[in-house]
Amino acid sequence: MTDPERSSLLSCSGLTFRYGQKKAPVFKDLTFSVGRGEAVVLTGPSGCGKSTLAYCLAGLYPEYAGVLEGEILVGGANITLLPPSQRAKRVSIMFQNPDNQFCMGRVDHEILFALENIAYSGNMRARMRELLRIVGLEQEETAPIHTLSGGTKQKVALATAMATEAEMLILDEPFANVDPAACIELAKKLKELNRAGLTLFIVDHRLGYWRPFLSWVMIMDQNGQIREAGIYPDELEDRKAAFTDRGLFFGEEWLAGRIPLDPPSPAETAVEAEDLTVLYGRKTVFSSLAFAVQKGAITALVGRNGSGKSTLLSAVAGLIRFDGSLRVSAKVGLVFQNPRYQFLSLKVRDEILVTLKGARPAMADSELSAMAEALLAEFGLSEYADASPYALSQGQQRRLAILSMLAGDRPIMLLDEPTYAQDERATRFIMELLQKQVSGGLTVIIATHDFALARAFANRIFQLEDGAISEWK
Amino acid sequence: MDRLNPGYKFLTLIIASLILSISYNIRLNLLVFLISFAATAFTPSVNKKRMLFGMLPFFLAAAGMFMSGFLFPSAAEAAGTAGILGGRTVYVTSWDSAMKLSSRVLAFGGIGMLFALTTNSMDFIMSLMQQFRLPPKFAYGLLAAYHFFPVVRSEYGIVRAALAVRGVKAGPLSRKRIFPMLVHALERSENIAMAMESRGFDNDAPRGVAFLVSLRKVDFFFLFATTAGMIAGVIFV
Numbered sequence: 001m002t003d004p005e006r007s008s009l010l011s012c013s014g015l016t017f018r019y020g021q022k023k024a025p026v027f028k029d030l031t032f033s034v035g036r037g038e039a040v041v042l043t044g045p046s047g048c049g050k051s052t053l054a055y056c057l058a059g060l061y062p063e064y065a066g067v068l069e070g071e072i073l074v075g076g077a078n079i080t081l082l083p084p085s086q087r088a089k090r091v092s093i094m095f096q097n098p099d100n101q102f103c104m105g106r107v108d109h110e111i112l113f114a115l116e117n118i119a120y121s122g123n124m125r126a127r128m129r130e131l132l133r134i135v136g137l138e139q140e141e142t143a144p145i146h147t148l149s150g151g152t153k154q155k156v157a158l159a160t161a162m163a164t165e166a167e168m169l170i171l172d173e174p175f176a177n178v179d180p181a182a183c184i185e186l187a188k189k190l191k192e193l194n195r196a197g198l199t200l201f202i203v204d205h206r207l208g209y210w211r212p213f214l215s216w217v218m219i220m221d222q223n224g225q226i227r228e229a230g231i232y233p234d235e236l237e238d239r240k241a242a243f244t245d246r247g248l249f250f251g252e253e254w255l256a257g258r259i260p261l262d263p264p265s266p267a268e269t270a271v272e273a274e275d276l277t278v279l280y281g282r283k284t285v286f287s288s289l290a291f292a293v294q295k296g297a298i299t300a301l302v303g304r305n306g307s308g309k310s311t312l313l314s315a316v317a318g319l320i321r322f323d324g325s326l327r328v329s330a331k332v333g334l335v336f337q338n339p340r341y342q343f344l345s346l347k348v349r350d351e352i353l354v355t356l357k358g359a360r361p362a363m364a365d366s367e368l369s370a371m372a373e374a375l376l377a378e379f380g381l382s383e384y385a386d387a388s389p390y391a392l393s394q395g396q397q398r399r400l401a402i403l404s405m406l407a408g409d410r411p412i413m414l415l416d417e418p419t420y421a422q423d424e425r426a427t428r429f430i431m432e433l434l435q436k437q438v439s440g441g442l443t444v445i446i447a448t449h450d451f452a453l454a455r456a457f458a459n460r461i462f463q464l465e466d467g468a469i470s471e472w473k
Numbered sequence: 474m475d476r477l478n479p480g481y482k483f484l485t486l487i488i489a490s491l492i493l494s495i496s497y498n499i500r501l502n503l504l505v506f507l508i509s510f511a512a513t514a515f516t517p518s519v520n521k522k523r524m525l526f527g528m529l530p531f532f533l534a535a536a537g538m539f540m541s542g543f544l545f546p547s548a549a550e551a552a553g554t555a556g557i558l559g560g561r562t563v564y565v566t567s568w569d570s571a572m573k574l575s576s577r578v579l580a581f582g583g584i585g586m587l588f589a590l591t592t593n594s595m596d597f598i599m600s601l602m603q604q605f606r607l608p609p610k611f612a613y614g615l616l617a618a619y620h621f622f623p624v625v626r627s628e629y630g631i632v633r634a635a636l637a638v639r640g641v642k643a644g645p646l647s648r649k650r651i652f653p654m655l656v657h658a659l660e661r662s663e664n665i666a667m668a669m670e671s672r673g674f675d676n677d678a679p680r681g682v683a684f685l686v687s688l689r690k691v692d693f694f695f696l697f698a699t700t701a702g703m704i705a706g707v708i709f710v
Contacts (some may be wrong), residue, residue, distance in 0.1 A: 112684065124681060163672070341635060341657070344649065354641060
């Protein structure tokens with residue numbers, strides 16, 4: 001499994017994890033090891049337990065949740081027995097969500113905080129500047145963290161993880177909420193760090209960014225079992241079926257040959273904007289936008305992070321103030337970029353019921369429940385009906401958020417990055433479902449970074465850049 | 474004022490307030506207020522507009538105390554009728570008790586304002602940790618909570634949007650709104666705690682100090698001078 005000439009840095013044996021004493025295990029009897037200096041990618045279907053394993057390897061579980069059996073050794077030391085200050089010197093983690101991982105307000109303070117934690121004996125400020133230089137953020141030294149984009153926040157997170165001088169870095173879908181340009185930069189930095197000796201354990205749905213430097217790939221199946229391991233880069237093409245059979249991404253081939261469905265004719269307009277301007281404080285997000293969205297068709301909105309896509313969707317959904325005119329022919333539903341913000345209840349089933357009740361106030365509860373169950377089954381979330389929405393994986397949460405909105409039967413549906421953090425099967429499912437609904441008359445606007453996705457599914461593509469909109473032909 | 478050690482400044486002002494509280498002297502109260510006001514106003518880093526705005530609440534409170542002391546004296550205090558005001562009998566002693574009450578509000582308000590406007594909250598918490606041995610757990614917990622306020626505001630907006638897009642009606646303080654906010658807040662807190670730990674945060678391990686808050690002779694001088702001045706004020710003013 002590992003290069004016999006390299007000693008192993010991470011070694012797991014008999015790992016079994018459950019969220020509660022009586023619950024079914026997320027994974028059972030996992031045994032594998034990672035060599036020093038390797039970059040290993042763990043992939044698997046959405047919700048199989050990849051992130052859970054990542055948190056166990058980082059020592060965060062079972063402290064924060066669940067029960068763990070088995071042993072995790074990093075550099076010979078048992079991770080779960082080490083106190084945080086010792087643990088951080090061996091292994092650190094980069095989280096999926098760029099928000100909610102910083103306790104200080106400023107970039108430099110956050111890195112200094114990490115240096116304080118490990119009682120760094122040299123000049124802390126000099127070291128902090130050096131770390132910022134490595135990730136390319138020298139200009140942002142005193143920037144308040146909440147003003148930064150997702151990609152920049154992840155760079156700060158990377159610098160903070162490096163500050164603790166960890167031998168191994170665990171990455172839990174670090175690019176799930178980051179735009180492609182920033183992903184490429186981050187991947188490059190990680191490749192350099194890996195070449196310099198940092199061991200990486202990467203959990204991701206897509207191999208694209210990692211292929212240039214990964215050591216080998218591990219595949220986890222739906223039950224948390226490691227079915228394939230030690231797939232080396234030169235074997236990847238031959239082993240393609242191992243990925244595609246499980247509904248995992250393997251390049252962009254799943255989009256091959258797909259063309260958007262024909263829009264209805266005669267064309268009717270569902271959303272029309274003229275001279276649309278939105279300000280955020282004193283900053284202009286975009287100004288004097290003019291566009292029209294056709295009813296019963298899929299329209300894509302592309303643009304880099306920070307270009308204002310989410311803001312535009314919020315304006316169309318009637319959630320924020322704007323100047324200019326915006327005519328909307330029917331009620332609008334919106335699926336947020338961060339699915340957790342969508343949730344209003346503590347059970348998956350109740351989430352669906354909230355929307356159903358809002359849309360059909362006159363219907364009897366028993367009928368609503370039956371509808372909810374049917375919808376859950378269609379989305380593959382039946383077994384989680386009684387679980388908390390916050391306990392689902394990010395991919396499952398996104399499906400739930402989309403499902404909760406679709407249940408409302410609003411004729412116009414806006415989706416902000418609907419395919420983030422999904423495996424191929426789930427992505428295909430969502431897009432095909434949207435297509436089905438669109439044939440039935442739904443109007444869809446998707447904000448996405450995935451240009452290939454937009455080309456394959458959207459009838460029209462608008463590009464938002466520098467506060468202006470243009471149609472991409 | 475803003476370069477004094479915040480922890481010791483806090484200690485000094487607490488002691489000063491305690492000493493002041495044993496006296497009930499109008500002149501001393503007003504003197505304390507004027508000195509606090511001057512000290513705050515002459516500190517270069519203080520935003521004068523914010524200062525005037527911040528004074529508004531306790532000026533209102535002082536005015537309120539004045540009115541209640543003036544118009545509603547207790548029977549034992551009422552002596553020496555001075556006149557009629559709006560159907561109520563007003564006494565000479567009422568002016569005295571009204572001034573005592575309101576000047577007290579001004580004095581303590583002034584001290585509070587002096588501390589609040591001349592102190593950087595992060596330096597204050599670091600000072601508590603460095604000079605007063607506050608455990609890192611509490612210090613950083615306080616700091617994280619302090620950074621949480623803008624988050625609560627944005628959370629309100631997020632939940633408002635989530636309710637709006639689902640067509641759910643909820644009043645400003647309804648359970649349907651507060652509940653998701655609380656759940657989100659709990660989740661954020663847990664994520665931040667996990668992140669802090671993964672960066673090596675450990676309450677029990679020795680820490681380095683990057684945000685050094687220095688303690689100088691002038692801090693002790695301020696402590697003794699203010700305490701002595703306050704005691705002198707209580708005795709002589």
